[in-house]
Amino acid sequence: MPPIDYSKWDNIDTDSDSEPATSSMARPQATKPTVPSSTTPSTATQATPSNQTPSSPGGTVRAVTVRCQGDKGIPWSATTIPSNHPIFANSVPPVPALLDFPIVIHRVGTPDNGTTGCLDNQAITYIHVDPITGFAPPKWQSGIGTVIVARKDKKDLSPEHYEAIWMYCDRILDYFGEGEGAPEHLYSRKAFERWFVGYQKEVLQYGRKEWTSVPPLYEE
DSSP: OOOOOGGGGGGOOOOOTTSOOOTTSOOOSSOOOOOOSOOOOOGGGOOOOTTSOOOBTTTEEEEEEEOOTTSOSOSEEEEEEETTOGGGGSOOOHHHHHTTOOEEEEEOOOOOOSSTTTTOOHHHHHHTOOTTTOOOOGGGTSOOOSEEEEETTOOOOOHHHHHHHHHHHHHHHHHHHTTOOOOGGGOSHHHHHHHHHHHHHHHHHTTOGGGTTOOOSOOO
């Protein structure tokens, strides 16, 4: 499947009637990574729904690798980490915490290849924005490198649910980009769930078949 043309997405309305439309707002200046044609892992590491507790043998948790600009390979893909990985000691970024979506992030230590911006990881910068100012802390603005993203509660995280939290933070940044300030009406689990339903419908229209059986963001 060819990469998605994100320029078309600015005119897609995935808002509910209770939220102000943002389709005419300018996108953040940074270029989005190309969505991989498939984020489905191999049979040996096939991801289960992201809201399930770890069920893999050997005490492992399914997570997502998110690659920086200078790293080779698709922008993000499924991976598996041990349940005692140091990532689980990290703090949940502010916006995901407000959404009750407890992801944590671990830098893998990508070497600098000398190319300007090679360690930039814009999606991870977006996830770390401050919900009041719209800016990420300096340490998450550049030089990030490739990272692992997992759920702090050690439930499995699918590539699709990672994509959802990244794109939701991107939507939040639209408001700051237009000078409208903090979109506090978006800082809730209910708002995230409502947006997710519309987002899933839209990506399916673009032929993203891997989204067909993606479970809800939250299941008790």
